[in-house]
Amino acid sequence: MFRRGLGLLDYFSIPAIEAARAGRLIGRRLVYLPETVSTNEVAKGLARQGEAEGTVVLADKQTGGKGRLGRSWTAPAGSSILLSIILRPTAAQLPRLTMVAALAAARAVEGATGLPAMIKWPNDIIIRGKKAGGILLEAELTGEAPSFAVAGIGLNVNFDTHLVPEIPELATSISLELGREYHRQKLLLSLLEEFEPIYIALRAEVPIQEEWRSRLETIGRWVTVTSMGGRTDVGQAEDVDDQGRLIIRHADGSVAIVSEGDVSLR
Ligand code: BT5
Secondary structure (H helix, E strand, O other), X not given: OOOOOOHHHOOOOHHHHHHHHOOOOOOOOEEEEEEEOOHHHHHHHHHHOOOOOOOEEEEEEEOOOEOHHHOEOOOOXXXXXXXXXXXXXXXXXXXHHHHHHHHHHHHHHHHHHXXXXXXXXXXXXXXXXXXXXXXXXXXXXXXXXXXXEEEEEEEEOOOOHHHOOOOOOOEOOHHHHHXXXXXXXXXXXXXXXXXXXXXHHHHOOOOOHHHHHHOEOOOOOEEEEEOOOOOEEXXXXXXXXXXXXXEEEOOOOOEEEEOOOEEEEO
């Protein structure tokens, strides 16, 4: 096991983050909680009360960290980046928010640490074939239109994922891959810095899917996709469309277009 290098020095400096984000959209207000149930839950509560777009809820520890479909997200205290960003997209932009968050997280990991970061469709951040982070996008609608959305991002930074029983074998962290610990604050600032222009591009209807597509390790692979309704598709992940949906070609040549689900690579 690697030595704990940064240890107690690896705290978040909230004034420094606020200073770095002054005058920007993403992170112009930061709500830092040493411990909370789930940053997504806190962010949704704030958004319902009218909190402005761009506010970031950041925690050092979650007691009920969430994945998709009622699954949980596990992270030892002080080991990870655990945050949620409040967004106010249009209905047309909403399907592409997971794309925005995954691309920002992949760019940040790669830019800050130099590690190669890929995306496993639709929401996993992958380093050298292993899951190092995940995105949980939640939204509340008024009729057809989103009242708000919350982009939750978890990134494994300084801990050995193999020592946590709830975390699957095929997971990793930045410290495991780097062989040393990494400053969470640097990665956090890089994440907010990367998120902003991608989100602004989305809002301006500038296409963002090309770079996202190029980071998808799923394209070209033979996959089994289990959708939330329980439907299973087996075939080759041929492409994605501009809504971020996965296009699967079955062995008989027929095509399925899937907007959500779990992919296992074959
Ligand atoms: C995700 O769900 O990958 C979304 C994770 C989002 C977490 C962030 S943290 C900040 C914000 N607040 C929250 O409450 N959530 C968000 P999904 O694709 O459903 O994957 C969940 C599965 O990943 C679990 O069932 C475990 O098998 C596995 N898992 C749990 N913790 C993990 C970890 N730290 N690293 C890798 N895999 C993990």
